[in-house]
Amino acid sequence: MRATLSSIIFALAVLAGAAATADDRTVRLAAPDVLVENGFLKYLLPRFSLKTQVRVEVLPPGSKADAALGAEGHPLFEGEGMVWSLNVLNADHPGTARFVDWITSDIGMRTVTGFEVDGKAIYARATAKKQVVQSITFEGDAALGKVLSVTHCGRCHVSVDDQPMIGIGSTPSFFVLRALADWDYRFQAFFALNPHPSFTQIVDVTEPFPEDRPSPIVPIELTLDEFDAILAYVSALVPADLGAPLQLQ
Incomplete structure (x- = not known):
């Protein structure tokens, strides 16, 4: 066949x-x-x-x-x-x-x-080798950064440990954000991350608000030196203890 x-x-x-x-x-x-x-x-x-x-x-x-x-x-x-x-x-x-x-x-x-x-x-x-964690610091006036954080960021975020009742409960505190692995990126780029662009301007960095779309709230306006001051303040904060990662079964 x-x-x-x-x-x-x-x-x-x-x-x-x-x-x-x-x-x-x-x-x-x-x-x-x-x-x-x-x-x-x-x-x-x-x-x-x-x-x-x-x-x-x-x-x-x-x-x-x-x-x-x-x-x-x-x-x-x-x-x-x-x-x-x-x-x-x-x-x-x-x-x-x-x-x-x-x-x-x-x-x-x-x-x-x-x-x-x-x-x-x-x-x-194999013996686990200890990883050297390199701390990230920013040059700036940390004391001024604390004041600016309360004045501008305290509308939504808890930014100081001696005033826990300020801020909005649905937004993460600076201490929680500081505990995240990418905290430095989040803070350095905060003005470009939603919802901040609609009400934040960094002098000589961001574009002015369009005339037909003004800031919906009193805008946050920072110079680069003030921005550096906030970064210096945040880098010195003690991160919140978020506990161990969740284990899914």
Whole structure:
């Protein structure tokens, strides 16, 4: 019986789909010889495969791979004189995503640290390095900035801790804004962020209000020196404690 063109195409599509599925369940991992020779990968990878049904093919460093263990990437564990990191080279690969999720999980790290040679653990979790947080400061008269903040910004925002009842309850206080990661951008660009453009002018920076659209309230008018003073005041504020991020289940 002669195969029809449609049946051939269908067969090829099935084979291609099977190949894609098989490839999704095979992760190509580049790793140095030391992790192979000491038995670590032989110990680690079958446990991952047993848990996930994803196979790992170990390749030499520099090979075309989905991920690599070495000195670059996300630090995982340390031992034998170095910190071993995972460098994800193909983040779109489903099997690689499974491997990353597993090895960075508590179970995966317990498996890593459970590897022993002659009854002695070889690897430990990588020690988290403390990040140096660079404080952002602005030159300006902070004392003047406090006065200006109360006079102009206090219409809507609580801007000083000794006058908590001023402002509008629906607007965030300066202390809450100061706790945000991008607080410096928010304050430096406040005059361009809604609703401020409709009633705020910075001398030599913003355009005058259009004649047919005047400010709906008494406008805020600041010189650049006054603007710098407010930034200096805000940079010295103690950020509000917003608590830990919400964890969604």
